[in-house]
Amino acid sequence: MDFKKIIIVGGGPAGLAAAIEANRCGIAPKDILILERDRELGGILNQCIHAGFGLHMFGEELTGPEYAGRFIDEVRARGIGYLCDAMVLSISAEREVAFVSPTEGFCRVKAGAIVLAMGCRERTRGALNIAGSRPAGIYSAGTAQRYVNINGYLPGKRVVILGSGDIGLIMARRMTLEGAKVLRVCELMPYSGGLPRNIAQCLDDFDIPLYLSHTVTGIHGKERLEGVTVAKVDDDRRPIPGTEEYIECDTLLLSVGLLPENELTKEAGIVLDRITGGAQVDQSMQTSMPGVFACGNVLHVHDLVDFVTKEAYRAGASAARFTAEGAAPAGKMLPTAGKSGVRYVMPQKLDANGTLDTDTALFFRVDNIYRDKYVVLSVDGVEVIRTKKRFLEPGQMETVKLNDTAIAAIRAGSAVTVSLE
Amino acid sequence: MSTVIRKTCIVCPLGCHLEAELADDGQILLVRGNTCRRGESYMRDELTDPRRTLTTTVRLVGAENDAYLPVKTDGTIPKGRLFEAMKVLSGITVTAPVVRGDVICEDFLGEGVNLVAGKTVEASSCG
Helix, strand or coil: CEEEEEEEECCCHHHHHHHHHHHHCCCCHHHEEEECCCCCCCHHHHHCCCEEECHHHHCCCEEHHHHHHHHHHHHHHHCCEEECCCEEEEECCCCEEEEEECCCEEEEEEEEEEEECCCEEECCHHHCCCCECCCECEEEHHHHHHHHHHHCCCCCCEEEEECCCHHHHHHHHHHHHCCCEEEEEEECCCCCCCCHHHHHHHHHHHCCCEEECEEEEEEECCCECCEEEEEEECCCCCECCCCCEEEECCEEEECCCEEECCHHHHHCCCCECCCCCCECCCCCCECCCCCEEECHHHCCCCCCHHHHHHHHHHHHHHHHHHHHHCCCCCCCEEEEEEECCEEEEECCEEECCCCCCCCCEEEEEECCCEEEEEEEEEECCEEEEEEEEEEECCCCCEEEECCHHHHHHHHHCCCEEEEEC | CCEEEEEECCCCCCCCEEEEEECCCCCEEEEECCCCHHHHHHHHHHHHCCEECCEEEEEEECECCCCEEEEEECCCEEHHHHHHHHHHHHCCEEECCECCCCEEECCCCCCCCCEEECCCECECCCC
């Protein structure tokens, strides 16, 4: 059986950065293999033609293809191995990766370490249970984005968008520029899940109204979508009778959340986090299966690709270390948990014997909008870090960086919590 | 009497809530709410000459897979001319190979702003 020191599943921003960092850490480029199921590297960035990527990494605003292009160029310049059109079918505890490709056929390759970088996919209509018929004209926002930006097709002319996540907002502008009429954006929650600047430059610029606390309750049309019923919802997000309104449209875009794509991870028996939908990892990004690491949107959904890149560097470095040193002896693992307003904490566990320095950070999301709160990190109930935050919202990933006090407490302690006060 | 105009800053993902105080004659008296200098100049431009970077695609021929090329303006253009720009660009076809950063159309609106390629695409090997 063929052997590669590191196999990376997915050639998007996470996979590319993990490969580059593994090479920087001394793994020869020919000992690294990126397996990408699409026909080219770059992942979803290829269809994100709008600007706004790279402010943290490069200090400038790049488009998605430009951001991906810089990493693709570097992977090529370093001579790192990659195979496109390659679909990974399974990974095993022995780190055997099975995949198919039109040029290579069915292959099994043994890996010294594996990095999971499969990204995420969109929630679909099925996950929402909207009543009505099943006509053509209903797309997830990302699918419509691919049709418009990659294939050059405009999926419809009169558009309603459900969900005010960033992809939905970006598509409202994109379809308007391409000649469609975007009638409105409906958001179930009383606040938008997208960035404020996207509301300004994607909706306000084109006079597209945003209806907060509204949802789609009915879908009409037989062959093609003819209209949707929209209703206002109450505080418990239930439609309020009497507020229904019929809107004639031929297209409904859904921008209602992203789900880490973890079928491979699940089948391999790796422990997942119920809230993030991604693997449980320690601070080296190692999953419950030794030598298997995860990073990017397959681990938890990020707001900014820059943070995906940084997380992937960490995973790539850890994978390189694993191939050199082998599995570290099982040390004390401290579980991390979110409390009072903190929905999840990643990493889900901290290895007390592993690397813990002031670059180590805990990432978390809150469950509601909060103002003027303290983020408190405690070890065994004793507060070690307290930071004031003026504004916290579910759409914004937050971080707590460890300091020396926290590190000493973690090395001696048994459980870590992050909470709001 | 002065009027207050509110806008969300689009310069970076922070999205600061900007406020400008205008005198009766429309003169900008004060900008606040910004956390950097770019925010203030954005608000001043927004009130006098709002401008945007345009990102879109143009037709591409001669490539293996790609039928469209992502492009962007290398500076901002007046917000009111976005649709005009889209119309101009709908008539453009680029031939592969193309390198990220290549100028596709020089000064295509007479605003001193060029259209540049956002992606490197090689020519098809079968010609």
